[in-house]
Amino acid sequence: MTSEPLLSVRDLRVEFSTSAGVVTAVDGASFDVRRGETVALLGESGSGKSVTAQAMLGIIPKPAGRVTGGSIEYDGRDLLALPATATRELRGREIAMVFQDPLSSLNPVFRVGAQIGEMFRKHRGASRKEARAEALELMRRVGIPAAEKRLDDYPHQFSGGMRQRVMIAMALALSPRLLIADEPTTALDVTVQAQIMDLLARLQDEEGMSLVLITHDLGVVADVADRVVLMYAGRVVEAGPIREVYEHSAHPYTAGLMGSLPAIDGPRERLTPIQGAPPDLLDLPSGCSFRPRCAFASERCADEEPVLLGAPGRPAPHSSACHHAGKVLTDAP
Amino acid sequence: MAAYVLRRLFFSVFVLWGAVTIIFVVLRLVPGDPAYIMLGPDADQAQVAALRAQLGLDHSLIQQYATYLSNVVRLDFGQSFRLNADSMSLVLQRVPATVQLASTALLVSLLIGLPLGVVAALRANTWIDRGISVFSLLGQSTPSFWLGIVMILLFARGLQVLPSSGSGSWAHLVLPTITLALPFLAILVRLTRSGLLEVVHEGYVQTARAKGLLESTVILSHALRNALIPIVTVVGLQFGALLGGTVIVETVFAWPGVGRLLIDSIGRRDYGVVQASILLVATIFVGINLLVDLIYGFLDPRVRLAGD
Known part of the structure; x- marks a missing residue:
């Protein structure tokens, strides 16, 4: 793991036009992904984490969505400044993605072998036969039993977990250096979730690629992620090494999330939910977006939007976007 | 199967x-x-x-x-x-002309209708899309007998570039084909547009983009293949309307097909010929629908397996 980031997102802004008005889905998000590292992008629905991933891949749905500012530097090149053909060539080869729902993400009318093999045929000009052999190899690698027989099956003939394995095989086909997994286990059974996470962790280790894990589930990433980036209402609110952030939350939102988690070894007590509802992106409060739900909120929070700064008194990579970060740190249990 | x-x-x-x-x-x-x-x-x-x-x-x-x-x-x-003469043989003699007309019209509709629908979907809500929509609305609502007569007046009488009636050469086929194809083509444009717009937001289209495929592959292979599934069903049913349309178009352009024979025979209460032609047209329609179901199964593997 070198310190030079593979991917560097700076002040990313993405807007969507809806019938109700323009929504700023991502509002100045910044974070890095280093080589070989696993970064968890955490946040609830509408926090902008999936849109950030789409922007990294250059597949923001047009014409409704558009990137209106910032940069996404990948291996020294700004993806947002590259021509469309150049970013398309990076997709699949350098940056690959696994989506949340493997059933809707696989094309129902093509055989899975062909869908995996397409990567080799379209990117490498492989023959049908070569692509088939490569697809078979990949299906074995991601642990699909009787892969030889299943090459010619269609997605609906697979179970949820096996479909996600197919998706992962497809994403890994060209040995990308960055894999983005958008809620890869959300649509799966709990037992299968663990298998898929283990598979992702193992493959990342083998390939030495960087992994961005997008999730709303703190537990899913606790064991696999090196660093965590928390998003709220399109902004990064806290970032840092995962244990550091979990144990010394420097943002009231993170602290709230941790407080709402049941502890398997702790005393049995009522869970503490975060008060209020997720923000309406069309009608965000002034200053800090989390203010209406925050116990620490002061007048300053309404007037001045907090920026991401080093968490006071904590080691360097830990940062928080809260005016009262120090107080949050000392008040936390 | x-x-x-x-x-x-x-x-x-x-x-x-x-x-x-x-x-x-x-x-x-x-x-x-x-x-x-x-x-x-x-x-x-x-x-x-x-x-x-x-x-x-x-x-x-x-x-x-x-x-x-x-x-x-x-x-x-x-x-x-x-x-x-024997009724059935009379009808059978006329079949090639009708098949020629109907299949040319079908081919023209597919060759023009599908691409126009794709373009309209890709340029949804732009002036290109609106132009195509207006064209297809007009095409769908223009009655064949009127269109046929206008075409004759325009191209045969006015410009004198195409024959007004009869058969024998490709030139004779042009006006009847356009007249017969237009409503069918118009429906196809609308179906393709809406079908494609429905699938472009599907997960697998996003996946296809994430795979770094060319946009043309994404649309024409991944999206259109799925959009075609419901279209095929409607095309099969609409083919009946196309066959019905041949009756009018053949009469307007004096095309020597089954449709015109049918009209003439009804007028003269030539029972045998009427019965033979309708049985034949019904058989073709049933056959086409069977074919459509088979194509449907080919396009959608989920149906194919459920039927087994």
């Missing part, structure tokens, strides 16, 4: 039985005794009675129906008293 086809063929027999029965009933409900019409106003009672006996019209309806069914099974529709 074979069992499915056999089952469908079995049910097709009932559909055709229904069709021939409806023809039988309708022809007998139409006012005007065929014997009178055939012999003309000067015929006397004895002549009419003799002809009625010859045609079997003096029997009870049940008897007539039984004779009729047994003849249908043997494909024997009797002599055409108007053209003095």
Whole structure:
């Protein structure tokens, strides 16, 4: 793991036009992904984490969505400044993605072998036969039993977990250096979730690629992620090494999330939910977006939007976007 | 798959039985005794009675129906008293002309309708899309008989670049084909547009983009293949309308096909020919729908497996 980031997102802004008005889905998000590292992008629905991933891949749905500012530097090149053909060539080869729902993400009318093999045929000009052999190899690698027989099956003939394995095989086909997994286990059974996470962790280790894990589930990433980036209402609110952030939350939102988690070894007590509802992106409060739900909120929070700064008194990579970060740190249990 | 086809063929027999029965009933409900019409106003009672006996019209309806069914099974529709030839052979002689016209119209509709629909979907809500929408709305709502006459006036009488009627060369095929194809083409444009717009936001289209595929591959392979599934069904049903359209178009352009023969024969109460043509058209329609179901199964593997 070198310190030079593979991917560097700076002040990313993405807007969507809806019938109700323009929504700023991502509002100045910044974070890095280093080589070989696993970064968890955490946040609830509408926090902008999936849109950030789409922007990294250059597949923001047009014409409704558009990137209106910032940069996404990948291996020294700004993806947002590259021509469309150049970013398309990076997709699949350098940056690959696994989506949340493997059933809707696989094309129902093509055989899975062909869908995996397409990567080799379209990117490498492989023959049908070569692509088939490569697809078979990949299906074995991601642990699909009787892969030889299943090459010619269609997605609906697979179970949820096996479909996600197919998706992962497809994403890994060209040995990308960055894999983005958008809620890869959300649509799966709990037992299968663990298998898929283990598979992702193992493959990342083998390939030495960087992994961005997008999730709303703190537990899913606790064991696999090196660093965590928390998003709220399109902004990064806290970032840092995962244990550091979990144990010394420097943002009231993170602290709230941790407080709402049941502890398997702790005393049995009522869970503490975060008060209020997720923000309406069309009608965000002034200053800090989390203010209406925050116990620490002061007048300053309404007037001045907090920026991401080093968490006071904590080691360097830990940062928080809260005016009262120090107080949050000392008040936390 | 074979069992499915056999089952469908079995049910097709009932559909055709229904069709021939409806023809039988309708022809007998139409006012005007065929014997009178055939012999003309000067015929006397004895002549009419003799002809009625010859045609079997003096029997009870049940008897007539039984004779009729047994003849249908043997494909024997009797002599055409108007053209003095075997009814079925008369119809069969006209089939190639109708098939030529209908298949050219189908081909033209597909070749123009599908791409226009794709363009409209990709440029949704732009002036290109609106232009295509207006065109297809006009195409769908313009009656064939009117369009046919306007085309004749414009291209045959006015510009004198194309023949107004008859057959024999490719030039003769142009105006009838356009007239027949337009409504079908228009429906196809609208179906393709809406079908494609429905699937472009599907997860697998996003996946195809994430795989770094060319946008043309994403749309034409991943999206369109899925969008085609519902389109094929409607195309099959609309093909019936296309066959019906040949009746009007063949009459307007004096195209020597089954449709025109049918119209002429209805006018003269030429029962045998009417029955033979309708049975033939119904058979083609049933066959096309069977074909559509097979294509559907080919396009959508989920259906194929559920049927087995």
